[in-house]
Amino acid sequence: MNEKRVFNFAAGPSAIPEEVLAEAGAEIMNYRGSGMSVMEMSHRSKAFLSIFEETKDTLRRLMKVPEDFEILFLQGGATLQFAMAPMNLITRTGKADYAITGSFAGKAADEAKKYGDIAIAASSKEKNHTYIPAQSELKIREDASYFYYCANNTIYGTEWQYTPQTPAGVPLVADMSSDILTRYVDWSKYALVFAGAQKNMAPAGVTVVFINKNYIGHALPYTPVMLDYAAMVKGDSMHNTPPCWSIYMMGLIMKWVEKMGGIEAMEARKRQRSKLLYDVIDRSSLYKGCAEKDSRSFMNVTFVTGDPEIDKRFIAGAKEAGIENVNGHRSVGGMRASIYNAMSIEGTQALADYMVEFEKRG
Amino acid sequence: MNEKRVFNFAAGPSAIPEEVLAEAGAEIMNYRGSGMSVMEMSHRSKAFLSIFEETKDTLRRLMKVPEDFEILFLQGGATLQFAMAPMNLITRTGKADYAITGSFAGKAADEAKKYGDIAIAASSKEKNHTYIPAQSELKIREDASYFYYCANNTIYGTEWQYTPQTPAGVPLVADMSSDILTRYVDWSKYALVFAGAQKNMAPAGVTVVFINKNYIGHALPYTPVMLDYAAMVKGDSMHNTPPCWSIYMMGLIMKWVEKMGGIEAMEARKRQRSKLLYDVIDRSSLYKGCAEKDSRSFMNVTFVTGDPEIDKRFIAGAKEAGIENVNGHRSVGGMRASIYNAMSIEGTQALADYMVEFEKRG
Numbered sequence: 026m027n028e029k030r031v032f033n034f035a036a037g038p039s040a041i042p043e044e045v046l047a048e049a050g051a052e053i054m055n056y057r058g059s060g061m062s063v064m065e066m067s068h069r070s071k072a073f074l075s076i077f078e079e080t081k082d083t084l085r086r087l088m089k090v091p092e093d094f095e096i097l098f099l100q101g102g103a104t105l106q107f108a109m110a111p112m113n114l115i116t117r118t119g120k121a122d123y124a125i126t127g128s129f130a131g132k133a134a135d136e137a138k139k140y141g142d143i144a145i146a147a148s149s150k151e152k153n154h155t156y157i158p159a160q161s162e163l164k165i166r167e168d169a170s171y172f173y174y175c176a177n178n179t180i181y182g183t184e185w186q187y188t189p190q191t192p193a194g195v196p197l198v199a200d201m202s203s204d205i206l207t208r209y210v211d212w213s214k215y216a217l218v219f220a221g222a223q224k225n226m227a228p229a230g231v232t233v234v235f236i237n238k239n240y241i242g243h244a245l246p247y248t249p250v251m252l253d254y255a256a257m258v259k260g261d262s263m264h265n266t267p268p269c270w271s272i273y274m275m276g277l278i279m280k281w282v283e284k285m286g287g288i289e290a291m292e293a294r295k296r297q298r299s300k301l302l303y304d305v306i307d308r309s310s311l312y313k314g315c316a317e318k319d320s321r322s323f324m325n326v327t328f329v330t331g332d333p334e335i336d337k338r339f340i341a342g343a344k345e346a347g348i349e350n351v352n353g354h355r356s357v358g359g360m361r362a363s364i365y366n367a368m369s370i371e372g373t374q375a376l377a378d379y380m381v382e383f384e385k386r387g
Numbered sequence: 388m389n390e391k392r393v394f395n396f397a398a399g400p401s402a403i404p405e406e407v408l409a410e411a412g413a414e415i416m417n418y419r420g421s422g423m424s425v426m427e428m429s430h431r432s433k434a435f436l437s438i439f440e441e442t443k444d445t446l447r448r449l450m451k452v453p454e455d456f457e458i459l460f461l462q463g464g465a466t467l468q469f470a471m472a473p474m475n476l477i478t479r480t481g482k483a484d485y486a487i488t489g490s491f492a493g494k495a496a497d498e499a500k501k502y503g504d505i506a507i508a509a510s511s512k513e514k515n516h517t518y519i520p521a522q523s524e525l526k527i528r529e530d531a532s533y534f535y536y537c538a539n540n541t542i543y544g545t546e547w548q549y550t551p552q553t554p555a556g557v558p559l560v561a562d563m564s565s566d567i568l569t570r571y572v573d574w575s576k577y578a579l580v581f582a583g584a585q586k587n588m589a590p591a592g593v594t595v596v597f598i599n600k601n602y603i604g605h606a607l608p609y610t611p612v613m614l615d616y617a618a619m620v621k622g623d624s625m626h627n628t629p630p631c632w633s634i635y636m637m638g639l640i641m642k643w644v645e646k647m648g649g650i651e652a653m654e655a656r657k658r659q660r661s662k663l664l665y666d667v668i669d670r671s672s673l674y675k676g677c678a679e680k681d682s683r684s685f686m687n688v689t690f691v692t693g694d695p696e697i698d699k700r701f702i703a704g705a706k707e708a709g710i711e712n713v714n715g716h717r718s719v720g721g722m723r724a725s726i727y728n729a730m731s732i733e734g735t736q737a738l739a740d741y742m743v744e745f746e747k748r749g
Contacts, residue, residue, distance in 0.1 A: 031422030035429040038631060043416065046424050050415040054408045060393030060711065062408050064590035064636065067397040067712060100462035100592070101613050104627040108611030139609050223628055228426035230462070230592040230630030247501050247609060249470030251463050265466040266585055268592030269400060270632060274426065349422065350429060 032372035035350035036179050036325060037203065037224040040367040045277045063273045068266050077267075080276035087279060087287055090235060091212050097234040097254070098262045098272050103129065103202045103221040106232065107136035109252045110173065110198050110217055115141040116243045117170040121198075122146040124163065124189070127154045127178030128356065129200060134173070140245060146172060154181040156317040160190055167192040171216055177204035179224075180354040182327030182361065183320040188214060196240070203324050205233070206366060207295050209288055216240040224324075225365045227275035230268040282366065291366050295323040298364045298373040302326045305377050311335075311384040315359065329359035336360060339383055346379050348372075394734035397712035398541050398687060398725040399565065399586040402734075407639045425635045430628050439629075442638035449641060449649055452597060453574050459596040459616070460624045460634050465491065465564045465583040468594065469498035471614045472535065472560050472579055477503040478605045479532040483560075484508040486525065486551070489516045489540030490718065491562060496535070502607060508534060516543040518679040522552055529554040533578055539566035541586075542716040544689030544723065545682040550576060558602070565686050567595070568728060569657050571650055578602040586686075587727045589637035592630040644728065653728050657685040660726045660735040664688045667739050673697075673746040677721065691721035698722060701745055708741050710734075 033040040056063050059072045066073040081096050090096060099105070110133070115121050119141045123134040125148040137143045146165050147158035165172045172191045176199050177184040184204060188211050189197060196216035205220040216237050223229035234254070241255040250256045256264055282291060303321060306312045306328050315327035330336055336359055340352050353359040364373055395402040418425050421434050428435040443458050452458060461467070472495070477483050481503045485496040487510040499505045508527050509520035527534045534553045538561050539546040546566060550573050551559060558578035567582040578599050585591035596616070603617040612618045618626055644653060665683060668674045668690050677689035692698055698721055702714050715721040726735055 029422060030417055033423050033427055035427070035432075038426065038428060038430060038628065041424060041427050046416045046426070050412050053412040053415065054405065055392055060391060060709065061395050062403060064400065064408070065395055065397070065403050066400055068400060068591065069717075070397070070712070100464070100467075100630070102462070102627040105462075105611065105613045108613065112611075136612060139611075221628060228632050229430065229628045230633060245609075247607075249467065249474075249501075249614070250498060251467045251470065252611070265464040266400065266583060266591045268462070268630060268633070270590050271592060271630070347422070350432070355431075 029347065031347045031349045032368075032375055033349050034362045034364065034368070034376065036354065036361060036363040037221070038229045039224055039363055039365050041228065041274070041278065042281050042367045045274070045281050048277055049274060064270050066269065068263055068269055073269060076273050076276055080272055080279060083276065083279040083283060084233070087282060088206065089209060093239065094212060094235050094237050095258045097236060097257050098267055098275075099232045099234055099257060100230065100268055102232055103200050103219060104132065105252070106200065106219040106234065107133040108139070109254065110171075110219075111137040111140040112248045112252055113244045113254050114198065114216055114240055115170045116245060118168045120144070120166060120169050122165045122169040122172050124148070124158060124172070124174040125150060126157055126175055126183060127181050129178070130173075130175040133175065133200065137173070141170075144169070154178060154183065155315060155320070157183050157185050157320040160187065163189060165191050165195060167195070169195050171196050171198045173198045175200040177201070177322050177324050179203045179325045179363065180357060182316045182322045182325045184322035184324065186319065196237070203365070204322075206282060206288065207291050207323060222271065222275060224363070227271050227278055229271070231271035231275060278367075294366070294370065295364070297370055298368060299323045299326060301370075301373050301377045302362055302364070302380070305380045309380070309384055312380065315357075324363060324365060326362045326364065327353060327357070327359060329353075333358065342383060343376070343379055346375070348376050348379055351376070391709065393709045393711045394730075394737055395711050396724045396726065396730070396738065398716065398723060399583070400591045401586055401725055401727050402729040403590065403636070403640065404643050404729045407636070407643050410639055411636060426632050428631065430625055430631055435631060438635050438638055442634055442641060445638065445641040445645060446595070449644060450568065451571060455601065456574060456597050456599050457620045459598060459619050460629055460637075461594045461596055461619060462592065462630055464594055465562050465581060466494070467614070468562065468581040468596065469495040470501070471616065472533075472581075473499040473502040474610045474614055475606045475616050476560065476578055476602055477532045478607060480530045482506070482528060482531050484527045484531040484534050486510070486520060486534070486536040487512060488519055488537060488545060489543050491540070492535070492537040495537065495562065499535070503532075506531070516540060516545065517677060517682070519545050519547050519682040522549065525551060527553050527557060529557070531557050533558050533560045535560045537562040539563070539684050539686050541565045541687045541725070542719060544678045544684045544687045546684035546686065548681065558599070565727070566684075568644060568650065569653050569685065584633065584637060586725070589633050589640055591633070593633035593637060640729075656728070656732065657726070659732055660730060661685045661688060663732075663735050663739045664724055664726070664742070667742045671742070671746055674742065677719075686725060686727060688724045688726065689715060689719070689721060691715075695720065704745060705738070705741055708737070710738050710741055713738070
């Protein structure tokens with residue numbers, strides 16, 4: 026336990042606050058006098074239900090989630106939501122419109138095509154997803170059941186800096202896997218928000234879904250019960266056994282976020298962290314940022330040197346300095362520093378310093 | 388950590404070997420010099436891939452799984468398999484036959500009806516699921532795509548004591564959530580075996596699937612990618628981020644099973660544990676076993692006193708003696724002691740002793 030921990034810039038699963046891990050470790054064999062681990066508890070026991078409710082309440086409080094939204098803790102990751110969203114929400118008109126700003130948005134649209142008439146409202150593909158389309162570029166049909174977008178694109182390092190506007194009656198559906206809990210959401214515009222939790226919220230294994238209750242109950246007839254939001258709401262995420270440990274860890278992390286100062290603090294920290302790195306890039310003659318400046322992500326800072334050999338040396342040298350997982354996604358190469366809520370300013374500063382030093386060293 | 392742990396007879400999630408919890412706790416902040424928790428690792432990192440492969444290999448070795456079966460670590464529990472099984476396997480003939488021996492088998496059949504022509508091959512409902520139908524009672528169609536059964540019925544405390552025989556060319560599909568890893572499986576007869584892991588294998592959040600590769604690639608056209616065994620096999624359970632921590636814990640538990648002596652040892656232990664409790668029941672004038680003797684489960688011992696008030700006193704007194712979760716399922720009442728692999732002989736003896744003492748005390 027006392028060995029040195031590294032600064033972990035992995036894109037997800039990713040860093041968890043050290044004090045949260047310590048707390049989980051301290052009670053792993055006997056949760057608060059219960060005589061058992063959280064991993065051994067019946068999901069219907071008082072002890073676990075109390076963990077479950079407190080986690081949900083804290084999340085609702087932190088994100089100011091209104092009462093017409095249900096919070097669900099599901100499984101299967103964002104990729105299962107790529108199917109659940111259309112299976113549950115497309116029946117209103119049979120149509121839905123998607124913005125393709127990266128790999129995951131594209132996968133979501135491909136999955137949705139199994140269930141209805143899907144149109145591409147905008148795509149940044151022609152520029153290799155280096156930017157987010159402007160509001161004026163979005164072509165959203167008036168009879169779309171919803172407009173779908175991926176709020177932050179982990180692979181390309183871009184992030185929507187605005188909440189898209191849609192024709193009257195067309196709600197938003199958003200994949201916020203990588204920037205959830207880093208800003209407030211204007212809930213009035215959304216039917217559905219979801220997030221694989223393994224970046225900003227919890228270890229892998231739980232998917233958080235915020236579903237507006239006015240949109241449930243219209244699933245396609247062949248929808249599996251586990252993919253029907255109405256059934257999940259009815260069972261309060263316990264139609265069957267939920268991923269208890271991941272929910273417990275999420276609860277600890279939510280309490281940490283609250284203690285740190287909530288969304289306001291997370292938002293200030295994300296600006297501070299990303300500025301540290303983008304400033305180095307903008308002052309450098311070695312590093313080039315991958316994303317256009319007005320589309321830059323606060324969560325995933327992507328950059329290259331232009332020479333794959335130098336990139337490789339950069340990554341290897343970082344590892345020696347205790348800075349891990351700064352390699353870019355296997356589909357794009359270069360470097361990527363993922364700086365989610367649990368990444369400290371200290372860790373980010375260490376990376377910024379290393380970047381400067383590496384460039385000087387030549 | 389040093390407080391007293393209880394004997395936990397929960398039906399799932401359920402007890403985990405104490406030494407496994409201790410090991411997980413010791414390396415929760417820094418896994419073997421990696422500088423990070425397993426919960427923080429990229430699922431594509433060398434460290435995690437090594438955990439993943441070792442877990443799969445140990446499971447394959449323990450259960451003697453042949454090479455034509457793929458082992459998958461999925462999410463969504465057995466309930467999601469209730470849909471995945473027909474969505475992937477029913478297309479051969481459009482028909483499948485189910486034995487209804489309890490609540491979960493019934494739910495599986497109901498889910499399957501969304502995807503094809505489902506017939507009931509046998510049902511124990513008329514006797515409140517207190518027995519397992521004999522081979523001679525199974526009516527399985529010759530053109531069924533598969534015959535489905537639930538190997539152990541946790542709620543009613545019954546277990547199939549034989550491997551069902553089917554017409555030529557009709558493979559078996561079995562839900563082994565509650566008796567997996569307690570006996571060998573005759574793989575040659577199965578297309579698919581699955582198990583929610585939270586009873587005998589791991590904490591909640593991972594579902595283990597054994598799929599015969601000859602049966603994949605024929606999913607219904609509207610099957611979500613996450614529900615397509617072919618896609619899951621292609622991605623080696625990493626089409627998206629898997630439930631890493633639950634898989635890691637499963638690895639530790641698999642190594643514990645191996646160290647204890649493998650399936651042979653688990654089988655001997657299950658016989659020893661269940662005999663301790665059934666012997667008390669059979670010698671008692673207070674307790675009545677719920678299941679018919681030749682259908683009794685080795686995993687879930689269900690019994691009643693016949694008087695709900697006495698049942699209540701029994702359960703409350705057990706709790707005071709450090710024996711937890713011996714209440715029956717909320718749908719049937721009475722008592723249920725779930726004695727999975729991690730339950731010690733010592734713990735089971737403590738319950739047997741308490742049963743005797745409670746009866747004497749009157």
